[in-house]
Amino acid sequence: MVNENVNILIVDDEETIRNMFVDILQDRNYKVDTAINGQEAVEKIIEKAYDIAFLDVHMPIINGLETLKIIKKIAPRIKVIIMDSFPDSLTQEAEKEGALASIHKPFEIKTMLEIIDKALGINKEDIRENV
Amino acid sequence: MGENILVVDDDKLLLQTIKNLLEKEKYSVTAVDNSNKALELIKQNFYPLIILDVRMPDMDGMELLKRIRDIQENSHTSTIIVITGYADENVPIKAIKYGASDYIMKPFDITEFLYSVNKNMRIARLEMEKIKYIGEIANKNKELERALEELRKTKEKLEEYNCSLEQKVEERAKELNELQVQLFQSAKMAAIGQLGAGVAHELNNPLGGILGYAQFILEKFKKKDFKEEDIRACQKYIETIEKEAIRCKKIVENLLRFSRRPITFKKESANINNVVEDTISLIHHQLKIKNINVITNLQPNLPKVPLVINQIQQVLTNLILNAQQAMPNGGELKISTSKLLNSEKTPSNYIKIEVTDTGVGIPEENLPKIFDPFFTTKDKEKGTGLGLSIAYQIIQEHRGNIEVKSKVGEGSTFTILIPVEEE
Numbered sequence: 001m002v003n004e005n006v007n008i009l010i011v012d013d014e015e016t017i018r019n020m021f022v023d024i025l026q027d028r029n030y031k032v033d034t035a036i037n038g039q040e041a042v043e044k045i046i047e048k049a050y051d052i053a054f055l056d057v058h059m060p061i062i063n064g065l066e067t068l069k070i071i072k073k074i075a076p077r078i079k080v081i082i083m084d085s086f087p088d089s090l091t092q093e094a095e096k097e098g099a100l101a102s103i104h105k106p107f108e109i110k111t112m113l114e115i116i117d118k119a120l121g122i123n124k125e126d127i128r129e130n131v
Numbered sequence: 132m133g134e135n136i137l138v139v140d141d142d143k144l145l146l147q148t149i150k151n152l153l154e155k156e157k158y159s160v161t162a163v164d165n166s167n168k169a170l171e172l173i174k175q176n177f178y179p180l181i182i183l184d185v186r187m188p189d190m191d192g193m194e195l196l197k198r199i200r201d202i203q204e205n206s207h208t209s210t211i212i213v214i215t216g217y218a219d220e221n222v223p224i225k226a227i228k229y230g231a232s233d234y235i236m237k238p239f240d241i242t243e244f245l246y247s248v249n250k251n252m253r254i255a256r257l258e259m260e261k262i263k264y265i266g267e268i269a270n271k272n273k274e275l276e277r278a279l280e281e282l283r284k285t286k287e288k289l290e291e292y293n294c295s296l297e298q299k300v301e302e303r304a305k306e307l308n309e310l311q312v313q314l315f316q317s318a319k320m321a322a323i324g325q326l327g328a329g330v331a332h333e334l335n336n337p338l339g340g341i342l343g344y345a346q347f348i349l350e351k352f353k354k355k356d357f358k359e360e361d362i363r364a365c366q367k368y369i370e371t372i373e374k375e376a377i378r379c380k381k382i383v384e385n386l387l388r389f390s391r392r393p394i395t396f397k398k399e400s401a402n403i404n405n406v407v408e409d410t411i412s413l414i415h416h417q418l419k420i421k422n423i424n425v426i427t428n429l430q431p432n433l434p435k436v437p438l439v440i441n442q443i444q445q446v447l448t449n450l451i452l453n454a455q456q457a458m459p460n461g462g463e464l465k466i467s468t469s470k471l472l473n474s475e476k477t478p479s480n481y482i483k484i485e486v487t488d489t490g491v492g493i494p495e496e497n498l499p500k501i502f503d504p505f506f507t508t509k510d511k512e513k514g515t516g517l518g519l520s521i522a523y524q525i526i527q528e529h530r531g532n533i534e535v536k537s538k539v540g541e542g543s544t545f546t547i548l549i550p551v552e553e554e
Contacts, residue, residue, distance in 0.1 A: 014340075016337065016339070016340035016371065016374075017336060017339055017340065019340075019371070020339070020344060020347075020371075023344075023347065023368070058332070058419060058420040060419055060422075060424065061424070063422055085331070085332045085335035085336075086335075104335075105338070105339040106335055106340075106341070106342040106343070107342070107343075109343060109346045109350070110346075
């Protein structure tokens with residue numbers, strides 16, 4: 001799967017984190033959109049078909065866990081990766097609710113890319129099977 | 132009555148006559164016919180009244196008077212009547228100069244004689260009484276002086292004890308003060324323990340930016356076709372790194388400033404809104420994590436208030452942490468400041484700070500105990516029960532007041548009033 005065809009949504013209330021994802025991933029030709037909270041994330045998901053979503057677990061109004069549940073209902077195909085600063089109970093619950101994996105801030109570029117590959121790798125298998 | 136009279140006269144007949152006369156008057160009489168015998172007797176006995184003839188062969192009358200005075204110098208003095216003849220011109224006056232009390236001239240009338248004796252005996256009695264009273268007064272005086280001396284010694288001892296007591300009280304007050312400082316610091320450290328996790332989380336966001344961009348820049352440098360636009364891009368990324376590093380610095384500074392042990396508890400004029408905002412910045416990330424929405428309603432242009440800023444921060448931190456624990460599934464935390472104007476209820480102007488949560492609330496039976504030391508409904512790891520009692524003490528020391536209103540299932544509101552310094 002070519003990077004240009006991968007749509008990634010970054011959901012985090014921290015501007016620096018969003019910008020960092022955009023700069024690094026767009027440099028690699030991924031298509032990146034951002035949302036500052038769960039509500040905006042859901043609005044964007046309704047408009048566009050994303051392959052991967054990075055979700056910060058601690059967000060105001062609707063936290064990452066709630067957003068995850070909604071995403072799994074309205075767009076179950078999206079591979080959701082949970083971000084937090086340290087694994088806590090919310091992270092565990094998220095993985096139970098269907099998050100693919102979690103990464104812990106601060107993370108290296110390497111980690112970001114590996115997890116994207118993991119998410120896409122699973123997709124690749126799906127496609128091969130369907131064919 | 133019955134006192135002893137000494138009669139001295141070399142005229143034996145006269146001597147006997149006088150003796151009989153006086154004994155009839157119920158006096159007891161010792162009669163001698165020469166001066167030396169008289170002096171011997173006077174040395175050994177006390178005679179309130181002495182009647183002596185001034186013209187005697189063995190001694191001059193004045194000499195005899197002088198000798199009697201010498202003998203009686205430091206003891207009781209007798210009243211002396213001298214018997215003189217008409218012919219003796221200056222004798223009566225001289226005798227009185229030498230210590231005689233009275234004189235009788237020969238030949239004398241019996242009535243006159245007795246009258247003189249009785250009169251002088253009265254004088255002698257008065258003299259004896261006087262001496263008795265003087266003796267008693269001297270004794271009483273001695274007693275008084277002894278009592279005064281004891282009193283003085285007691286006073287000295289009391290002053291010593293007082294001094295050492297004052298010293299001990301001062302030492303103890305210093306100890307207590309030091310203990311109080313330690314206690315406040317411990318409570319603050321406990322709060323910081325709870326804040327620390329939130330601060331660590333908060334640091335991970337800027338650190339995420341720093342790490343990611345640093346690695347991104349290094350990647351760029353490794354490119355074979357490093358272009359002009361890459362330089363500009365890297366510059367932008369480095370600026371971001373710098374900004375995030377400064378943000379980390381502020382977060383850490385904030386926490387360290389709060390955790391620092393204060394050198395003094397001096398009050399300084401401060402804007403309460405700044406203190407509230409600084410406190411919130413310390414803790415807002417933690418609240419965000421717990422899904423607590425923070426709403427602030429800070430009245431602008433509030434008058435400055437004398438505060439020990441570090442202590443007020445400690446109070447607010449404690450209230451906010453309590454509110455957080457009352458909302459385990461998230462909720463709303465509202466912090467407002469306002470000015471309370473002079474009214475009948477409050478004698479002077481006050482600043483009002485309200486901290487309201489939508490948490491589990493405090494049961495009515497616990498409300499009166501809420502500020503008691505060691506009262507807590509939390510399990511041991513979550514609370515020592517000191518936070519609110521220390522908060523109460525701190526507000527008291529600011530001459531203010533702290534109250535709570537609460538309803539189970541709805542939430543609680545803590546209200547702090549601090550008086551504005553009178554201009």
